[in-house]
Amino acid sequence: MTPFNYSRADDAEQALALGSAPGAKFLGGGTNLVDLMRETVERPTALVDVTGLAEMIEEREDGSLLIGAGVRNSALAAHPAVRTRYPVLSRAILAGASAQIRNMATVGGNLLQRTRCTYFYDNEGARCNKRTPGQGCDAIDGFNRIHAILGASDACVATHPSDMCVALTALDAVVHISCTGGTRSVGLNDFHRLPGARPDIETVLEPGDLITAVELPASPIAAHSSYRKVRDRASYAFALVSVGAALEIEGGIVKDVRLALGGVAHKPWRALKAETLLKGGPANATAFRAAAEAELADAKALNDNGFKIELAARTITAVLSELAGAEV
Amino acid sequence: MPIQVNGSMVSIPDDPRMSLLDMLREHLHLTGTKVGCNQGACGACTVLVDGERIVSCLALAVQYEGRAITTVEGLSGGNNGDLHPLQAAFIEHDGFQCGYCTPGQICSAIGMAGEIARGIPSHVTEDVAAETIVLSRAEFQERMSGNLCRCGAHNGIIDAISEVYGSAHAAQDDAGLVKEIAQ
Numbered sequence: 001m002t003p004f005n006y007s008r009a010d011d012a013e014q015a016l017a018l019g020s021a022p023g024a025k026f027l028g029g030g031t032n033l034v035d036l037m038r039e040t041v042e043r044p045t046a047l048v049d050v051t052g053l054a055e056m057i058e059e060r061e062d063g064s065l066l067i068g069a070g071v072r073n074s075a076l077a078a079h080p081a082v083r084t085r086y087p088v089l090s091r092a093i094l095a096g097a098s099a100q101i102r103n104m105a106t107v108g109g110n111l112l113q114r115t116r117c118t119y120f121y122d123n124e125g126a127r128c129n130k131r132t133p134g135q136g137c138d139a140i141d142g143f144n145r146i147h148a149i150l151g152a153s154d155a156c157v158a159t160h161p162s163d164m165c166v167a168l169t170a171l172d173a174v175v176h177i178s179c180t181g182g183t184r185s186v187g188l189n190d191f192h193r194l195p196g197a198r199p200d201i202e203t204v205l206e207p208g209d210l211i212t213a214v215e216l217p218a219s220p221i222a223a224h225s226s227y228r229k230v231r232d233r234a235s236y237a238f239a240l241v242s243v244g245a246a247l248e249i250e251g252g253i254v255k256d257v258r259l260a261l262g263g264v265a266h267k268p269w270r271a272l273k274a275e276t277l278l279k280g281g282p283a284n285a286t287a288f289r290a291a292a293e294a295e296l297a298d299a300k301a302l303n304d305n306g307f308k309i310e311l312a313a314r315t316i317t318a319v320l321s322e323l324a325g326a327e328v
Numbered sequence: 329m330p331i332q333v334n335g336s337m338v339s340i341p342d343d344p345r346m347s348l349l350d351m352l353r354e355h356l357h358l359t360g361t362k363v364g365c366n367q368g369a370c371g372a373c374t375v376l377v378d379g380e381r382i383v384s385c386l387a388l389a390v391q392y393e394g395r396a397i398t399t400v401e402g403l404s405g406g407n408n409g410d411l412h413p414l415q416a417a418f419i420e421h422d423g424f425q426c427g428y429c430t431p432g433q434i435c436s437a438i439g440m441a442g443e444i445a446r447g448i449p450s451h452v453t454e455d456v457a458a459e460t461i462v463l464s465r466a467e468f469q470e471r472m473s474g475n476l477c478r479c480g481a482h483n484g485i486i487d488a489i490s491e492v493y494g495s496a497h498a499a500q501d502d503a504g505l506v507k508e509i510a511q
Contacts, residue, residue, distance in 0.1 A: 001345045003345065004344065004345070005344070006344035006388070006390050008393075027388075027391070029386075030386055030387060030388055030391065031368055031383075031386045034347070034386045034387075034388060035367050035368060035386060038366070038367070047344070047388075049390075049391055051391065074380075074443075074448070077448075077449070078446070078447075078448040078449070080457075083449065083456045083457045084457045087456050087457065090449065090456045091451075091456060094449060094450055094451045094453075094456070095451050097474075098368075098371065098383075098473060098474020098475075099381060099436070099439070099440065099443065099450075099471055099474055100368075100371060100374055100381045100382050100383045100436065100439075100474045101368055101382075101383065101386075101474065103380045103381060103382050103439075104382050104383070104386065104387065234470075234473075235451065235469075235470050235473035236473040236474055
């Protein structure tokens with residue numbers, strides 16, 4: 001690990017001032033950043049600890065939920081309002097990592113989790129455009145069983161590892177951001193980028209920007225939601241494919257639906273094509289399968305990950321069918 | 329502000345790169361907490377911070393200023409005849425072979441018991457909105473999945489945990505409803 005200065009911010013203003021130094025990074029629970037620093041993939045010259053800031057979950061009168069960026073993953077999953085009104089979010093978080101890591105990791109840090117592509121981690125032995133722009137990508141012709149099937153580029157086929165973010169994008173969450181010039185907010189679906197020619201740029205954050213909160217809008221449909229994660233072992237593994245969904249049915253017809261995929265792309269993948277097809281159509285397995293296939297029509301397989309296309313179609317169909325069954 | 333470790337005040341290390349794990353082992357010579365993967369994947373380094381379990385390998389010690397750390401050495405009072413009930417149950421149920429993962433397993437299980445008592449659901453909890461957790465062997469297995477045992481003593485580990493935190497049936501009853509802990 002390369003040397004760095006450590007400081008703890010007392011408030012957002014101080015954090016922004018400290019975070020504006022070149023080479024500085026904000027530190028949450030450290031579960032990803034410390035690991036990457038040990039591998040010398042990340043080499044910040046200063047760490048600004050923001051874990052003491054924004055640890056509240058505010059239930060607002062309009063029915064929305066404002067989640068401080070410093071809230072621990074475990075606290076968010078356990079919050080009564082999340083468990084009852086946004087179960088897809090509780091389930092997604094509980095499907096991720098281990099209890100120990102969920103106790104450490106923050107909401108802001110989870111949004112900025114970096115890929116678990118093994119070539120990205122292999123600083124000494126592999127080429128990676130995400131780690132070293134322009135270097136090339138050893139994953140594209142390497143072992144790429146865990147890699148992306150949607151939205152990848154010639155420069156990068158890595159996937160976003162978060163479960164929480166899949167639920168957040170399905171829930172139309174909004175990221176609140178502070179910078180020295182003021183504040184702004186960005187929808188979760190627009191927060192992460194596809195790799196294109198610059199896979200090293202993963203979000204729309206500018207240097208020095210601080211995530212302060214994530215807002216969950218009031219959403220009656222969210223109460224009827226679920227998350228399914230398919231992985232190589234029953235617990236504590238990253239997703240091969242995951243599906244977060246919410247479904248509202250009226251008279252056998254899909255009145256409203258939210259659908260997002262994890263483990264398939266450089267960002268949490270909101271399945272807007274499938275949602276459009278499903279709305280107003282019959283709530284049955286045939287329609288769910290057709291919508292899944294439409295969403296996956298542009299999916300591209302690498303050498304080892306072709307199975308993910310069919311796996312994603314089946315998982316979408318299963319999750320929606322389960323939600324439909326529970327509703328009828 | 330110092331860090332409290334097993335009741336003793338300890339000053340934070342000068343080098344911010346030092347992990348909580350290295351501080352415990354190399355500075356304080358509390359070698360009960362083990363180095364496994366050093367990347368958060370195995371749980372051998374699990375300790376309790378203000379009663380909550382974390383992996384100390386991914387924790388920078390400086391971040392834990394003012395917090396109270398409990399390691400396996402802090403559980404028994406330092407006297408072999410005075411084991412924590414879970415330590416005794418691990419012996420009784422052969423919850424280990426080589427013993428390397430055991431301190432992490434035990435600290436993790438104690439943290440887990442607190443989570444269950446607070447009504448926190450897990451990935452296998454059928455109804456995440458329910459206020460009480462219905463304990464089962466599957467619940468313990470899922471909640472302990474962050475602690476690996478390469479000797480494969482997991483069945484004994486779950487038996488030991490079931491004895492202390494579940495009911496006697498938990499050891500045999502795979503799917504059954506074993507015990508409800510009120511929130």
